[in-house]
Amino acid sequence: MAPPPTKPHGAARLADVADAAGVGTSIVSRVLNRDPTVSIRPETRERILSAARRLNYRPNALGRGLKLARTMTLGLVVNLDYGEVGEIVSAVERRAADADYTTLIADANAFVERGDTYSRLLFEGRVDGLLVASGLANDELVRELRGEGVPFVLLNRRLAGVEPSVTVDDALGARIGVEHLLGLGHRRIGYIAGPEYADVARRRLKGVRGALRDARLRLGEGHLVHGALAGDAGFDAMEQLLAARQPPTAVAIWSPTAAFGALAAAKRGGFRVPDDISIVAFQDLPLAAFFDPPLTTVRMPLREMADKGVDILLRLVDGDGAKSVVVHTPPELVERRSTGPPTR
Amino acid sequence: MAPPPTKPHGAARLADVADAAGVGTSIVSRVLNRDPTVSIRPETRERILSAARRLNYRPNALGRGLKLARTMTLGLVVNLDYGEVGEIVSAVERRAADADYTTLIADANAFVERGDTYSRLLFEGRVDGLLVASGLANDELVRELRGEGVPFVLLNRRLAGVEPSVTVDDALGARIGVEHLLGLGHRRIGYIAGPEYADVARRRLKGVRGALRDARLRLGEGHLVHGALAGDAGFDAMEQLLAARQPPTAVAIWSPTAAFGALAAAKRGGFRVPDDISIVAFQDLPLAAFFDPPLTTVRMPLREMADKGVDILLRLVDGDGAKSVVVHTPPELVERRSTGPPTR
DNA sequence: CTGAAAGCGCTTACAG
């Protein structure tokens, strides 16, 4: 059996357009690519343009990519296990599409194994650059990435010596959440932090500590628990917090998914929210509005971060330098009903 | 400025391996690709293999794809606005990766505009095939797809005259949910259905009606409301249902996200769940466990569906025929706490 | 047992 044609059956190649217009391929290519240095008779140009239109011509991405050393595709490494990345995936895809780029998605779990997924993204010339949006990738792996020759930007993660990264101001976000609690009158504030190895988690913790310190407070005994991102991790962490000798009257939680679990744990433990305990989560999720009570969160500018990440990566791809940036859009308190003044 | 090399700087090309091994490129290609028809001296093969290893050689995907008319990448068209597709995206990506395929993700909203996103996927030879997992694409568009020359499979959607599709048994899933309600003793059952144009929604509605009919029941006056997928649509729909002359004692909801909204509406309206009203949603979501009360759902085998979709698409790409299939893994009731016997 | 050559679909100096 003959191999299938590269272009979908019947699809026009450059040569077909050239034939149809009765010219050579080079001039077709230059006209279609708007080469400013062509001088061409208007009627010839018209013939070319109309032939291309008639044949519904689109340059084959592989042929073009091979010649130009540009695939016009970006790789996005992301942990697909959690719904929290939805906004980032969609923002990256759209921003890339706006720049005529296509987005290859790769699961972070497979990527960090350094197996085929890793190779496909780095050694096969499939992508012009990489967006690494996973907290999973350990520091060593990320450092190694620098030597692989593919431009990349870190999304929502900073690592000494690795540039560029695009982050949101997590410390500020955390601070805003805690100050909200403080403003309500809380003094015994607990915190469910993320894993210590995760940079985002560390920055949020720093923000929490800073806000507390400014109020001449600190995390009390048993009031800091480290947990993972998922709902049941939040559930367990909250149970621990509530078992403290003197439970907090308010708790901040590093991730909304964990917060959903934590909220469930509080209620299951007989605590009314927000009367007995207030809860605020860092990062907003649309679903937060439908919990009982609707969850107060701090909205982080993730879409802006993703957009910026794409922009910077594209600049890198173009050979321009690029520095790490912190997205300036400030985090925003989304006050719903899970926070209120302390009653104890 | 010289254009950047196609391969990451310093990456080895086939010719580099050939040079290093002191042989020609053809034999290298054949050895590396395990061409069964080569007969080669063991030491030569060893030289080639070790050179490839030493240089960390990986064939450039563009060069290879151009020659073979195989990109080894799949396109996934999906509505990225909702978290419900997370499981599908991750399943597709993994299954594709297992088959050495890479996954291009495209937002359904942009795809249906028939603009650049549509062209990139269909006319530029970027993908070997397409997985269309969006209810958004209207029938006309899907029919048109048949003429574009790119193999595709429809995920979770059937359309007369368009093959193949991979679906789960939505009618059965819906039936299981309703029979659960029936078994609990409910007789006044309401249903929040999806949009009438969506095939999934229609199949679920059919299942609901069938189960009711078998129990010699039917949807009462004002007990059927059509709503969209999002939480607030569910919220509004539930409010309508509850305003019926005689509100139902149990309601089934076509999507879990809508169900979260509906649950909130019920509680906000002063209805206790499940005492005053039972709620079951079709399709499970991990977060469902953290609602108050934890939401009873019917788990649909989405991962199996996605896996099957990839398998079938790959067969299609290989030129084999493929028929539509309904994934046989049965939907499963996940009984949590939002359903109970009627008290009215 | 192994290599030189053609060609996938494109773009870009270069020639005329």
Place this chain on the structure above:
DNA sequence: CTGAAAGCGCTTACAG
């Protein structure tokens, strides 16, 4: 104003 040719990195008949 326009075309022929080379070459991006690969694979595969074909020749020897």
